[in-house]
Amino acid sequence: MRALAQGLDERASWDRYLRLEGEHTDLKTVRRTIAWIRDAFAAAARREHKPGTARLILLDAERFSSTPALPSLAEFAVARGLEDFSEAEQIEAYEAAYPGGARAGQGRARPSRRARVIDHQLQALRWLEGLVVQDPRPGDRVAAWLHPTLAARLERAGLPTLSELVERINGIGARWWVQVPGVGERKAARILEWLHANEAVLKIKVGDHVGLPRAQLTPAALAAVVPAATALRPYEKFVLPGELDGREGRYRARPEKCLVMAANDHEAIGAWLASKRSGDGKVGKGELSSTQRSYRKEAERLLLWSILERKKALSSLAVEDASAYRGFLADPPPSWCGPRHHQRWSPMWRPLEGVLTPAALRQSLIILRSLFAFLMSQGYVVGNPFAAVALPPQPQRPLGSNRTLTFAQWDHINGLLQDHVATEVGRRLRRGMRWLYATGLRVAEITSARCEDLNQVEYKAADGTMATGWLLSVIGKGGRSRQVPVPAELVEEFGAELARHGFERQIGAITNQGIPVMARFDTELERPPGWSASGLYQAIKAFLAQAAASLDGMDAQQLRKASTHWLRHTHGSHALQGREGQAPVPIQVVQNNLGHASVGTTSMYLATEPGSRLAAMRGFWKDGQLPGG
Numbered sequence: 001m002r003a004l005a006q007g008l009d010e011r012a013s014w015d016r017y018l019r020l021e022g023e024h025t026d027l028k029t030v031r032r033t034i035a036w037i038r039d040a041f042a043a044a045a046r047r048e049h050k051p052g053t054a055r056l057i058l059l060d061a062e063r064f065s066s067t068p069a070l071p072s073l074a075e076f077a078v079a080r081g082l083e084d085f086s087e088a089e090q091i092e093a094y095e096a097a098y099p100g101g102a103r104a105g106q107g108r109a110r111p112s113r114r115a116r117v118i119d120h121q122l123q124a125l126r127w128l129e130g131l132v133v134q135d136p137r138p139g140d141r142v143a144a145w146l147h148p149t150l151a152a153r154l155e156r157a158g159l160p161t162l163s164e165l166v167e168r169i170n171g172i173g174a175r176w177w178v179q180v181p182g183v184g185e186r187k188a189a190r191i192l193e194w195l196h197a198n199e200a201v202l203k204i205k206v207g208d209h210v211g212l213p214r215a216q217l218t219p220a221a222l223a224a225v226v227p228a229a230t231a232l233r234p235y236e237k238f239v240l241p242g243e244l245d246g247r248e249g250r251y252r253a254r255p256e257k258c259l260v261m262a263a264n265d266h267e268a269i270g271a272w273l274a275s276k277r278s279g280d281g282k283v284g285k286g287e288l289s290s291t292q293r294s295y296r297k298e299a300e301r302l303l304l305w306s307i308l309e310r311k312k313a314l315s316s317l318a319v320e321d322a323s324a325y326r327g328f329l330a331d332p333p334p335s336w337c338g339p340r341h342h343q344r345w346s347p348m349w350r351p352l353e354g355v356l357t358p359a360a361l362r363q364s365l366i367i368l369r370s371l372f373a374f375l376m377s378q379g380y381v382v383g384n385p386f387a388a389v390a391l392p393p394q395p396q397r398p399l400g401s402n403r404t405l406t407f408a409q410w411d412h413i414n415g416l417l418q419d420h421v422a423t424e425v426g427r428r429l430r431r432g433m434r435w436l437y438a439t440g441l442r443v444a445e446i447t448s449a450r451c452e453d454l455n456q457v458e459y460k461a462a463d464g465t466m467a468t469g470w471l472l473s474v475i476g477k478g479g480r481s482r483q484v485p486v487p488a489e490l491v492e493e494f495g496a497e498l499a500r501h502g503f504e505r506q507i508g509a510i511t512n513q514g515i516p517v518m519a520r521f522d523t524e525l526e527r528p529p530g531w532s533a534s535g536l537y538q539a540i541k542a543f544l545a546q547a548a549a550s551l552d553g554m555d556a557q558q559l560r561k562a563s564t565h566w567l568r569h570t571h572g573s574h575a576l577q578g579r580e581g582q583a584p585v586p587i588q589v590v591q592n593n594l595g596h597a598s599v600g601t602t603s604m605y606l607a608t609e610p611g612s613r614l615a616a617m618r619g620f621w622k623d624g625q626l627p628g629g
Contacts, residue, residue, distance in 0.1 A: 032190065035147075043145045070098055135201040138163035146191065153182040166195060166204045170225060171348030174213050215523075222345035230307065232336065232351065234344045235300040240266050244307050249315025251381045259378040265314035269299045272374045290444035290533060291477070298367040301329075301351045315381050322368075322385040329356050329364060341538065358392040365391055405562065405570045407579060409555055410437065416547050424522045427497060429543060431490070432518055432536050436564060439484050440571035440593040443533045443564045445474050451498075451512040454491060455483075476595035484593050497521065501528070537564050568594065572602060 045051070076097070077083050077090045085093075136145050140162050143151035157180040159165045169176045169192075177188035192206060199205045207225050209217055228237040246252065246265030262268040276292050288296065305325055306314045312321065329352075338350030356364060365386060372384035405413070417433060420426035435446055453473045461467045470491045471483040491507060494517060499505040501521045504512055516530030523529060541563055548559035572594055578584035591602040 032193075035190075039145075039147045042148070043143070046144060046148070136162060136198050138166075138202055138204050146194070150183065150187060150191070153180060157181065157183075162195075162202060163204060165191075166202075166206060167347055169195075169210055170207045171342060171346040173210055173217075176210070222343075225345050226347050226349075232304060232308070234349060235266075235269070235296055235303065236344075238266070238300075238304065238307075240264060240307065244311070244313045246313040246315040249313045249381070251317075251383055252315050253379045253382050257379040260380060262380060265303065268315070268375055268380050269296075269303065269371070271378070272299070272371055275374065290442075295367055295371075297351075298364050299371055301364075302368055302371075304351055315375075317385050319385045319388045322389045326361070326365065326389055329361055331355060362392045362394070365389055403562075403566050403569045404573045405558065405566060406555075407574065409558060410570060410574070412551065412555075413544070413547055413559075416543075416550075424501075424520075428518065428520065428531060429539050431494065431497070432531070433540060433543070433567065435486070435490055435517065436567040437571055438487050438490060439472065440568050440575070440590070441472075441474065441484065442476070442568065442595070443536055445476060445595075447516065447518050447530055447533045447536060449474070449517040451507050451509075451515045451517070454486065454507050454517075456508070474595070480595065480597075482592050482595060485589075540564050540567075576602075 071079065073087075073090055073094055076094050077085070080093060080097075082090050082093060138161070141151075141160055142154045142162060142165055145151075145162070146154070154160075154165060159168055159180070168179075172179065177183045177185065180188075183191075192210070195202070195206050209221050209225055212221075226233065226237060228239050230239045230241050233239075240246070246268070247263065249265065260268065260271040262271050273288070273292050273296055276295055277289065302325060303314055305328055306312050306317060306321075309328065310317070310321055310324070317325075332352050332355065336350055337352045337354050338348055340353050342348040342350070369384060369386045372381065372386055375381045376384055413433070414437075417430045420430040432446065435441070436443070439446070441449075449472060455471050455473065456468055457471055458466055458468050468488075470486045470488060472486050473481065474484055475481050495505045495507055497519075498507070498512060498515070503509075503515065506512070515528060518531040518536060519528040520531050521528050544559050544562045548556040551559060572590055575585040575590045575593070576587060587599055587602055591599050594602060596602045
């Protein structure tokens with residue numbers, strides 16, 4: 001750094017002092033290393049509360065021009081032809097030519113600004129030499145070690161310390177920098193280089209998974225990111241402490257009467273989840289159905305709370321504990337909460353997003369009642385502590401009343417989807433949204449659908465002629481099967497997408513068996529995998545947020561709140577009401593499409609708005625008069 005400050009060429013400086021780091025021909029490495037050294041010195045100055053010194057170190061002296069050297073008096077006299085003049089006359093002419101210049105032989109000219117900057121830099125470097133030997137610590141602020149501009153951007157993104165920075169990097173993976181405005185791939189690589197170089201002294205490590213794109217990571221690599229522990233961990237990584245594992249649970253039933261092979265509470269929950277597995281064969285080995293994932297979430301939260309907060313085994317919980325847990329869900333601590341998009345392998349995963357809504361709280365308590373009812377029926381515990389906990393009142397809002405798109409809102413969305421044909425991802429999103437609206441399927445049902453589930457059938461149309469149509473075989477909640485009509489247009493579009501990627505256009509071809517309707521053709525795999533339910537959900541949420549940007553007022557608010565389930569409600573509402581010039585769909589057909597257990601549930605979609613109800617009754621009342629009045 002002293003050599004650079006004094007103007008020595010960067011390549012020559014490298015060859016003299018850092019040759020062991022590589023050849024100077026790699027100019028990128030040379031300049032990156034120089035920038036890293038400057039940042040280290042500047043960070044040391046900031047740690048000592050010397051911001052001026054930090055700015056001085058980062059200053060490039062080459063920005064300032066140096067004052068040209070003044071000639072000596074003799075050189076000046078020869079150049080001007082004044083050799084025969086007296087010295088006094090020569091000096092007078094010299095001062096006239098160089099105002100403010102020093103006399104030759106009587107002192108030097110005032111140093112240039114560049115020279116002064118260099119001198120101050122050299123003094124600062126001598127002072128800093130004893131400071132940069134300090135090791136970074138996890139709790140240090142990023143501003144103490146990284147370039148101030150870079151550190152400011154990290155702090156604005158909620159990463160003020162080195163430990164929080166490493167946690168974010170490990171939690172997101174290779175493209176962690178996308179969520180930090182102003183930090184691109186190159187700056188992110190520079191940060192990673194520094195963290196890797198200092199991980200021994202920091203004692204926190206950036207995981208190996210950060211070096212590869214998410215799509216290239218195996219399940220085993222992701223599972224290794226966070227070790228199993230007795231801490232806030234997902235169910236599959238949560239370690240029960242020996243004294244609280246439930247073997248000696250206060251309310252354990254006699255082991256010889258137990259019908260499940262569960263030695264502890266963790267295994268008992270596993271047995272309960274296994275009992276919820278559907279027999280449709282569409283969920284792969286080791287995978288959980290959407291119902292099982294929902295149930296696991298609630299059991300997982302209770303198990304973590306029981307051990308970490310209540311210091312009790314799950315099988316030792318009493319009614320008072322169940323009531324306390326209900327209060328906990330109503331006001332969970334911030335350390336338990338995090339965004340839902342953090343996946344289970346990530347260190348940023350948390351069991352809750354925040355305070356549960358009354359409806360979510362009610363559902364949670366119902367599921368936990370079911371858990372303990374199962375454990376009682378199998379002879380694992382002797383009582384159900386959640387049976388005595390009062391449930392929040394059932395919301396009186398009619399199903400779909402505030403979660404349904406209007407015809408105009410759907411037409412706006414459908415119009416935007418017409419432009420999503422240029423890429424495979426865009427066509428897949430378009431396919432997902434149009435199928436959900438047209439069929440009323442649940443997200444888990446559409447992502448489970450395969451080519452062989454579609455069947456072409458012949459039927460008699462209303463005018464008596466024969467026609468053909470498509471039915472999709474679906475296994476819904478409770479293992480109930482049904483067949484849902486699918487528009488021929490959507491099936492043809494899917495066939496065209498299959499053909500585009502080298503598969504048979506005919507949906508029912510033997511070679512197409514096993515291909516999901518929501519297939520991801522953008523991968524290099526021989527058989528395309530299916531789009532996950534969470535992936536489809538997030539993509540639709542993002543699209544609806546973009547669609548809202550081109551609307552105003554209530555329409556924009558509705559689209560920002562809308563989700564995949566809104567498309568299901570919208571199908572029921574629009575089908576039962578019917579568009580202008582179209583007959584409403586019979587309620588029994590809509591009930592079948594939605595997979596409702598009763599017509600009563602489906603009827604909630606009929607005339608849900610006050611205006612619709614009044615309009616319907618006005619016709620019945622004959623303009624305000626009662627029938628026969």
